[in-house]
Amino acid sequence: xxITLIGLGLIGGSLALSLRxxxxxxxxxxxxxxxxxxxRALELGLVDEIGLDVAAAVAPASLVIVxxxxxxxxxxxxxxxxxxxxxxxxxxxxxxxxxxLAAVASHPRRGRFVAVHPMAGTEYSGPxxxxxxxxxxxTLVVCDxxxxxxxxxxxxxxxxxxxxxxxLHLGAADHDLHTAYVSHISHLTSFALALTVLxxxxxxxxxxxxxxxxxxxxxxxxxxSAPSTWVPIFRQxxxxxxxxxxxxxxxLQKLRELLASEDYAGLTEQLEHANAIKKIIP
Amino acid sequence: xxITLIGLGLIGGSLALSLRxxxxxxxxxxxxxxxxxxxRALELGLVDEIGLDVAAAVAPASLVIVxxxxxxxxxxxxxxxxxxxxxxxxxxxxxxxxxxLAAVASHPRRGRFVAVHPMAGTEYSGPxxxxxxxxxxxTLVVCDxxxxxxxxxxxxxxxxxxxxxxxLHLGAADHDLHTAYVSHISHLTSFALALTVLxxxxxxxxxxxxxxxxxxxxxxxxxxSAPSTWVPIFRQxxxxxxxxxxxxxxxLQKLRELLASEDYAGLTEQLEHANAIKKIIP
Numbered sequence: 333x334x335i336t337l338i339g340l341g342l343i344g345g346s347l348a349l350s351l352r353x354x355x356x357x358x359x360x361x362x363x364x365x366x367x368x369x370x371x372r373a374l375e376l377g378l379v380d381e382i383g384l385d386v387a388a389a390v391a392p393a394s395l396v397i398v399x400x401x402x403x404x405x406x407x408x409x410x411x412x413x414x415x416x417x418x419x420x421x422x423x424x425x426x427x428x429x430x431x432x433l434a435a436v437a438s439h440p441r442r443g444r445f446v447a448v449h450p451m452a453g454t455e456y457s458g459p460x461x462x463x464x465x466x467x468x469x470x471t472l473v474v475c476d477x478x479x480x481x482x483x484x485x486x487x488x489x490x491x492x493x494x495x496x497x498x499x500l501h502l503g504a505a506d507h508d509l510h511t512a513y514v515s516h517i518s519h520l521t522s523f524a525l526a527l528t529v530l531x532x533x534x535x536x537x538x539x540x541x542x543x544x545x546x547x548x549x550x551x552x553x554x555x556x557s558a559p560s561t562w563v564p565i566f567r568q569x570x571x572x573x574x575x576x577x578x579x580x581x582x583x584l585q586k587l588r589e590l591l592a593s594e595d596y597a598g599l600t601e602q603l604e605h606a607n608a609i610k611k612i613i614p
Numbered sequence: 615x616x617i618t619l620i621g622l623g624l625i626g627g628s629l630a631l632s633l634r635x636x637x638x639x640x641x642x643x644x645x646x647x648x649x650x651x652x653x654r655a656l657e658l659g660l661v662d663e664i665g666l667d668v669a670a671a672v673a674p675a676s677l678v679i680v681x682x683x684x685x686x687x688x689x690x691x692x693x694x695x696x697x698x699x700x701x702x703x704x705x706x707x708x709x710x711x712x713x714x715l716a717a718v719a720s721h722p723r724r725g726r727f728v729a730v731h732p733m734a735g736t737e738y739s740g741p742x743x744x745x746x747x748x749x750x751x752x753t754l755v756v757c758d759x760x761x762x763x764x765x766x767x768x769x770x771x772x773x774x775x776x777x778x779x780x781x782l783h784l785g786a787a788d789h790d791l792h793t794a795y796v797s798h799i800s801h802l803t804s805f806a807l808a809l810t811v812l813x814x815x816x817x818x819x820x821x822x823x824x825x826x827x828x829x830x831x832x833x834x835x836x837x838x839s840a841p842s843t844w845v846p847i848f849r850q851x852x853x854x855x856x857x858x859x860x861x862x863x864x865x866l867q868k869l870r871e872l873l874a875s876e877d878y879a880g881l882t883e884q885l886e887h888a889n890a891i892k893k894i895i896p
Binding site for chain 2: 451452453454455470471473498500510511513514515517518519520521522523524525526527528529530531532533536537539540541542543544545546547548549550551552553554555556557558559560562563566567570573574576577578579580581583584585586587588591592594596599600602603604605606607608609610611612613
């Protein structure tokens with residue numbers, strides 16, 4: 333299958349590696365607005381060639397994957413749908429769905445588009461961040477599948493199941509709500525933790541390095557993520573993110589109150605409740 | 615060297631493994647108030663024998679390591695110092711130092727005690743959580759070394775440098791301040807994140823599991839930690855923890871304000887600032 337990848341960053345690049353590894357792509361064409369990324373993607377062998385322009389890159393593809401930041405996605409996806417025939421299939425791999433699906437809801441080629449979100453990533457970005465096996469064993473969320481053509485959905489699910497990924501169907505609104513709760517808030521808290529420590533340890537980089545155990549490193553890891561990826565996600569999912577952030581502020585204030593008032597039995601009870609996450613994420 | 619370990623949990627157990635691996639302990643005696651932990655530590659070969667009582671276990675030791683939760687530490691450490699001779703050495707491995715050092719400041723054997731904090735751990739607890747190599751390449755903080763006998767400090771530092779660990783000298787007050795900033799706040803935010811997600815996803819354990827990528831897992835990992843370890847730490851370091859928690863609430867509220875007012879340039883600037891953590895924790 334000839335596959336065209338628009339966007340050769342962490343997700344696009346890792347998908348290229350996975351599709352190739354599982355023999356799912358016979359020819360991989362890349363499109364990338366950053367010339368240094370395009371050159372690097374070729375050097376790394378992520379794609380076989382770089383398309384001259386979007387139209388030329390889309391024409392020979394059975395499947396077009398759009399893997400650009402969420403703000404660019406809103407512009408690029410309708411442009412790609414303008415180009416495809418009734419035989420081609422288009423997917424996005426974006427982290428938010430509501431606005432995106434609304435933007436293409438009445439497009440004549442809406443049926444050829446399948447909205448998916450592979451629940452995987454790292455804090456790094458660009459083609460050098462591409463890693464083999466990133467999607468293995470993870471969940472692929474397919475959104476509003478009933479609005480897409482059945483053959484397109486079937487082809488896309490077969491492809492991702494081969495990586496292998498678990499397929500989960502969700503409405504776009506549900507997707508945006510639950511990813512805010514489980515994924516987007518983790519990034520916000522990690523960014524805020526980094527800001528907290530940097531504020532408290534001004535001119536104390538060596539001190540942070542000296543005292544950082546594995547716990548700090550793992551909690552602050554997501555704060556290394558690219559603002560150019562995450563600001564558009566927070567923007568597109570603003571209401572859900574604000575909602576879960578308010579809950580998080582409440583929970584932190586509750587812990588603060590228990591500690592300030594020296595209610596250690598109450599604090600223990602809360603931490604024991606938090607421990608329930610062990611049963612879910614072993 | 616005969617070494618007695620009081621407390622055979624994650625830190626005590628991991629130290630036993632490291633000391634044995636590097637040929638630093640010829641005989642390891644354990645003391646453990648939880649009979650199931652004591653039995654398990656013997657089964658795992660963490661120690662050679664379990665002492666009948668603290669006095670019997672301390673008597674033959676050149677070095678006594680007290681590795682119990684911080685509240686128990688305040689009671690156990692003076693009791694151990696009552697038992698030792700002017701030739702023996704005692705260390706704690708506790709996460710807070712101010713109250714502990716104040717509690718033994720005028721003890722006649724204060725010179726034989728060296729306060730250390732190995733900056734390493736995991737979210738698990740008990741002897742089964744003991745892991746080989748936990749301390750390798752990490753920092754050992756030695757607090758108020760000038761109050762300890764020079765020979766005791768030299769022996770302890772030589773021992774930990776062999777694991778190998780880097781040695782860092784800090785005053786007890788500085789230690790408590792900076793560990794609050796770098797370590798304790800990470801645990802609080804992780805506990806609060808777990809509480810947030812559990813609150814938002816009530817009866818949604820499967821949903822959390824489905825949507826959790828590596829980012830959520832790493833941010834929420836510390837929320838699996840034992841309240842019996844962490845409530846005493848928060849309690850002993852209460853003022854510093856409240857101070858850094860207040861800063862963290864300010865930082866989260868600042869991010870919230872930028873998102874609520876759709877100031878995406880301002881949000882980008884904050885996340886770029888947070889990215890500075892990359893240079894410190896690569």
